[in-house]
């Protein structure tokens with residue numbers, strides 16, 4: 411192979427690997443379009459804005475892709491209504507959830523009271539990537555009013571910020587559970 415072809419091949423490989431690395435940042439990022447490394451696809455850009463303030467990219471990356479898509483579409487429509495809507499917490503590791511639960515045990519003094527507010531790692535939908543917390547408060551309220559159009563439902567009556575994909579888009583959300591300690 412001559413020198414020019416070699417250089418070209420190297421350049422293409424570098425760009426492709428850069429895009430591939432970046433496409434892993436968020437679900438749905440790989441649209442097959444080659445872009446210079448570091449340039450975001452519209453979905454990646456939207457995801458970045460959605461998760462702004464999150465410390466860990468995995469909180470977004472490891473969400474169920476359908477859940478992520480639904481929140482993305484909702485955030486778009488909320489923005490059109492002049493409402494800021496973000497994911498304040500998404501996927502959490504078991505270890506992270508365990509820490510939250512331990513803290514809640516200290517704060518609330520009993521497992522019974524703690525589990526009304528923080529799920530154990532065994533029962534948390536955050537650990538499986540099936541739940542998002544929405545903020546700020548206006549965003550959560552907007553989602554409570556419009557979420558069903560995207561299949562997104564408030565799961566617990568005492569957590570206006572916590573949403574899961576629980577119905578088909580435009581369907582009816584199931585009755586809310588009183589809090590996280592209730593049997594599903």
Ligand SMILES: [Zn+2]
Pocket residue numbers: 536541542543571572573
């Ligand atoms: Zn939650």
